[in-house]
Amino acid sequence: MKLEMKSKVLVLIMLVSFSLTLSAQERFSLNGEKSKLIIKGTSTVHDWEMEANNLKSHMLINKESGGLVINQVSFVCPAEKILSDNSIMDSKTHNAIKAEKHPEITFKMKSIENLNTNGNVFTGEIAGLLSIAGTTKTVKIRFQGNILANAISVKGEVPLKLSDFNVEPPTAMLGALKTGNEIKVNYDLWFENKELVINK
Numbered sequence: 001m002k003l004e005m006k007s008k009v010l011v012l013i014m015l016v017s018f019s020l021t022l023s024a025q026e027r028f029s030l031n032g033e034k035s036k037l038i039i040k041g042t043s044t045v046h047d048w049e050m051e052a053n054n055l056k057s058h059m060l061i062n063k064e065s066g067g068l069v070i071n072q073v074s075f076v077c078p079a080e081k082i083l084s085d086n087s088i089m090d091s092k093t094h095n096a097i098k099a100e101k102h103p104e105i106t107f108k109m110k111s112i113e114n115l116n117t118n119g120n121v122f123t124g125e126i127a128g129l130l131s132i133a134g135t136t137k138t139v140k141i142r143f144q145g146n147i148l149a150n151a152i153s154v155k156g157e158v159p160l161k162l163s164d165f166n167v168e169p170p171t172a173m174l175g176a177l178k179t180g181n182e183i184k185v186n187y188d189l190w191f192e193n194k195e196l197v198i199n200k
Helices: 002-023 087-096
Strands: 024-030 036-043 048-052 056-064 067-078 104-118 121-132 135-147 151-161 177-198
Touching (some): 104 135
Antiparallel strands (some): 036 048, 036 177
């Protein structure tokens, strides 16, 4: 009888330990010094680019024997920290994206699609809610990344249209210079392991 009870207790302990292992997630936070996010566009005069600074982002993931499971991704960019080497362009951009009224550009994951892992390399597509200038749209972003010892790098390119977010392309030189409606966002982000999170 005692042996049977001990066996049941042992099985219960094993089941609890196994369930905790399955639900354990690692939190990876963005290292801003190692990360880059560049916005590129065109105009009637010349091409241009701006860099987003003071980015904040984190991911909750499970590392499994079969690959990677991404459970959560969030991203925040201060609108007034999108800067170029031209103060006039910065001012017009911040006005166009309504930076004073909507100080943050945000992204929140809804789902991950077509996630494939091959060794330490992974690719896929993330669907989520992107908010710019007070307008929120569902977008899909393709990515590729690498799993390192205590870090994850992710990079890709996102094509966007300013008009989709009710943003009027900035103009200058009394209208002689007008930026194009289409932009490309190139990102190269570096996430580092910060803590272990247990789902309850």
